[in-house]
Amino acid sequence: MSAPVVAVVGGGQLARMMAPAATALGVHLRVLVESPTSSAAQVVVDAPVGAASDADAVAALTVGADVLTFEHEHVPFALLDRLAADGVPVHPGTHALVHAQDKIVMRRRLTELDAPCPRWTELAGPDDLTAFLADAGEAVVKTARGGYDGKGVRVVRSADEVADWFAAAADGGVPLLAEEKVPFTRELAVLVARRPSGEVRTWPVVESVQRNGVCAEVIAPAPDLDPALAARAVAVAVRIANGLDVAGVLAVELFEVDGDVVVNELAMRPHNSGHWTIDGAVTSQFEQHLRAVLDLPLGDTSARSTWTVMANVLGSALTDLTDALAAVTAADPAAKVQLYGKDVRPGRKLGHVNVSGDDLADVRRRADAAAALLRGESPA
Amino acid sequence: MSAPVVAVVGGGQLARMMAPAATALGVHLRVLVESPTSSAAQVVVDAPVGAASDADAVAALTVGADVLTFEHEHVPFALLDRLAADGVPVHPGTHALVHAQDKIVMRRRLTELDAPCPRWTELAGPDDLTAFLADAGEAVVKTARGGYDGKGVRVVRSADEVADWFAAAADGGVPLLAEEKVPFTRELAVLVARRPSGEVRTWPVVESVQRNGVCAEVIAPAPDLDPALAARAVAVAVRIANGLDVAGVLAVELFEVDGDVVVNELAMRPHNSGHWTIDGAVTSQFEQHLRAVLDLPLGDTSARSTWTVMANVLGSALTDLTDALAAVTAADPAAKVQLYGKDVRPGRKLGHVNVSGDDLADVRRRADAAAALLRGESPA
Numbered sequence: 001m002s003a004p005v006v007a008v009v010g011g012g013q014l015a016r017m018m019a020p021a022a023t024a025l026g027v028h029l030r031v032l033v034e035s036p037t038s039s040a041a042q043v044v045v046d047a048p049v050g051a052a053s054d055a056d057a058v059a060a061l062t063v064g065a066d067v068l069t070f071e072h073e074h075v076p077f078a079l080l081d082r083l084a085a086d087g088v089p090v091h092p093g094t095h096a097l098v099h100a101q102d103k104i105v106m107r108r109r110l111t112e113l114d115a116p117c118p119r120w121t122e123l124a125g126p127d128d129l130t131a132f133l134a135d136a137g138e139a140v141v142k143t144a145r146g147g148y149d150g151k152g153v154r155v156v157r158s159a160d161e162v163a164d165w166f167a168a169a170a171d172g173g174v175p176l177l178a179e180e181k182v183p184f185t186r187e188l189a190v191l192v193a194r195r196p197s198g199e200v201r202t203w204p205v206v207e208s209v210q211r212n213g214v215c216a217e218v219i220a221p222a223p224d225l226d227p228a229l230a231a232r233a234v235a236v237a238v239r240i241a242n243g244l245d246v247a248g249v250l251a252v253e254l255f256e257v258d259g260d261v262v263v264n265e266l267a268m269r270p271h272n273s274g275h276w277t278i279d280g281a282v283t284s285q286f287e288q289h290l291r292a293v294l295d296l297p298l299g300d301t302s303a304r305s306t307w308t309v310m311a312n313v314l315g316s317a318l319t320d321l322t323d324a325l326a327a328v329t330a331a332d333p334a335a336k337v338q339l340y341g342k343d344v345r346p347g348r349k350l351g352h353v354n355v356s357g358d359d360l361a362d363v364r365r366r367a368d369a370a371a372a373l374l375r376g377e378s379p380a
Numbered sequence: 381m382s383a384p385v386v387a388v389v390g391g392g393q394l395a396r397m398m399a400p401a402a403t404a405l406g407v408h409l410r411v412l413v414e415s416p417t418s419s420a421a422q423v424v425v426d427a428p429v430g431a432a433s434d435a436d437a438v439a440a441l442t443v444g445a446d447v448l449t450f451e452h453e454h455v456p457f458a459l460l461d462r463l464a465a466d467g468v469p470v471h472p473g474t475h476a477l478v479h480a481q482d483k484i485v486m487r488r489r490l491t492e493l494d495a496p497c498p499r500w501t502e503l504a505g506p507d508d509l510t511a512f513l514a515d516a517g518e519a520v521v522k523t524a525r526g527g528y529d530g531k532g533v534r535v536v537r538s539a540d541e542v543a544d545w546f547a548a549a550a551d552g553g554v555p556l557l558a559e560e561k562v563p564f565t566r567e568l569a570v571l572v573a574r575r576p577s578g579e580v581r582t583w584p585v586v587e588s589v590q591r592n593g594v595c596a597e598v599i600a601p602a603p604d605l606d607p608a609l610a611a612r613a614v615a616v617a618v619r620i621a622n623g624l625d626v627a628g629v630l631a632v633e634l635f636e637v638d639g640d641v642v643v644n645e646l647a648m649r650p651h652n653s654g655h656w657t658i659d660g661a662v663t664s665q666f667e668q669h670l671r672a673v674l675d676l677p678l679g680d681t682s683a684r685s686t687w688t689v690m691a692n693v694l695g696s697a698l699t700d701l702t703d704a705l706a707a708v709t710a711a712d713p714a715a716k717v718q719l720y721g722k723d724v725r726p727g728r729k730l731g732h733v734n735v736s737g738d739d740l741a742d743v744r745r746r747a748d749a750a751a752a753l754l755r756g757e758s759p760a
Contacts, residue, residue: 020400026719339406
């Protein structure tokens with residue numbers, strides 16, 4: 001049997017979690033991993049070692065592949081464009097991917113698409129920021145590229161506070177933008193999948209709970225969300241997916257503010273806000289990403305339970321997580337644990353837990369208790 | 381992170397479907413595969429090639445492993461006993477496994493355990509069968525070892541009809557037994573998981589629909605099953621799991637007859653009657669088997685839907701099942717397909733489909749329609 005071959009750049013947990021979906025669909029996964037012990041390398045048979053920035057390694061990855069896709073956005077675009085010109089399907093293509101890589105390009109395009117954005121401006125220099133602050137009082141300054149999980153972001157009241165970034169930018173470094181600090185009540189996310197041939201499916205809108213700038217917990221669906229606002233959030237996400245010609249999974253991170261939503265960030269790949277779908281939805285984001293980039297019909301995205309809560313395991317006081325897995329199951333046999341096969345480091349994403357049920361308070365408590373056990377903390 | 385290592389003998393679809401569960405649990409799977417293109421070899425990183433009968437290959441498989449387990453029962457017991465004596469945990473152990481390998485040993489022990497069996501007798505020669513037939517009229521003659529999926533089984537009215545088997549047995553071949561042909565109304569199955577430390581969990585009792593002696597469809601739970609009989613079936617299965625000291629998953633295949641159940645066959649590994657658990661239960665039989673043989677606490681076995689129907693894909697008129705997968709999803713986006721990565725051969729188990737929902741007739745129709753598409757048939 002000739003299996004479709006999906007080539008993936010990046011060997012972290014996102015590529016790792018594509019493996020079970022590929023197994024089910026009879027898809028051959030080929031993953032370019034950072035090292036032979038990378039999270040994905042442990043569970044993917046065809047896992048050549050190489051850097052995402054290594055043109056030869058990426059080109060070799062595509063030999064015989066039906067499609068090239070990504071678990072992160074840090075890939076040289078010139079190479080991708082060359083491969084695409086040579087007839088390799090690259091999904092999402094660089095014309096879409098650039099919006100997940102460069103926040104200035106993203107804001108420009110979302111503004112064109114009339115997608116709700118915070119007030120924002122490009123910063124050619126400190127004077128632009130000073131002018132923006134004169135009006136806004138406070139600003140979120142971001143590097144256009146390279147930021148994630150709270151890195152590359154500073155909340156400032158004076159241009160002096162990012163003098164180092166301006167110096168770097170003036171020196172040919174990464175350009176900056178300023179955004180209004182949105183007085184949001186909470187963070188939401190909409191996960192969309194889109195095929196090259198245009199089919200689009202969305203999962204229920206979720207609430208993303210951040211701690212220290214990192215996603216700690218995801219609640220699906222977002223509790224007490226006005227149905228009209230949920231519909232608006234989904235419509236915004238679909239407009240972006242179509243407008244950017246995304247192929248694959250797109251995560252649209254949103255702020256809820258004053259009864260409306262504002263787009264915060266985009267990720268053009270399976271995303272932490274969608275890990276709940278592994279156990280909580282008919283089709284997981286990982287299966288759907290494979291389907292989408294292969295231009296196969298998309299699966300049903302319905303929730304399988306009233307509530308599913310995903311809790312991240314960020315760092316751990318333990319070294320042997322298997323013992324903790326045993327403790328989790330002994331305490332809560334229905335908690336679904338995923339471990340990423342990583343060495344423990346402070347704050348590192350080591351795994352997650354999904355818990356489903358009908359009583360949200362109970363489901364949250366259980367998910368948090370399981371994650372606490374995996375972090376080596378006594379349950380509250 | 382040091383992952384527990386589970387060594388598995390046999391590289392078919394049962395070992396393949398352990399891989400996604402191992403990925404989630406952070407378990408390192410090592411599978412002894414028949415060939416580099418075996419179903420499991422396609423998705424398991426650590427998959428040495430070797431025969432289950434090759435003592436050196438099996439011994440090498442256990443180096444550094446936390447446990448040795450199986451996806452089939454055709455392994456030399458002397459070797460397993462030697463490994464166990466050397467301190468390798470072998471689960472299930474040969475003292476248990478022999479009951480899934482030898483039907484005479486199984487019937488003797490089940491009779492001791494007072495588990496319900498059909499009337500049966502060992503056959504030292506044709507005279508024993510003639511005597512059994514004088515009473516029963518008709519008998520199911522089985523080879524004690526080596527039979528599966530209807531092979532090694534003949535329904536006879538005269539000893540002449542198995543003269544070849546008697547000749548082979550007399551020649552030092554496989555011994556025979558005769559069982560009463562049970563006038564059953566349907567076939568049921570109970571899946572049990574048991575840890576070495578004694579914890580036992582069972583999934584809901586299912587109905588197994590056979591066509592041409594092979595399981596074609598499984599309905600979970602068994603429709604219209606008297607709750608008292610369901611409880612009795614589960615109690616029988618648990619008594620067997622405990623009585624035989626099983627470690628791992630045990631499938632107990634039963635006949636429903638006259639308001640009671642009778643044990644038909646045992647399988648001491650994940651089993652076709654449990655494939656519905658991948659999508660239909662909180663914990664799949666594959667995750668549970670890994671948990672059980674590692675002596676980790678067992679997961680919740682509750683059903684996730686009112687009904688789940690599993691339909692096997694036995695052979696196909698197609699060669700490219702990915703096209704058929706696309707057709708299935710286009711017709712039914714919620715149908716969950718598993719493909720086993722096998723070349724198409726007549727009658728071969730190539731994959732299965734799970735469909736869940738609240739309306740049994742609809743769920744069955746959808747599962748059967750999806751399997752028909754994968755077999756290359758037009759839907760009814």
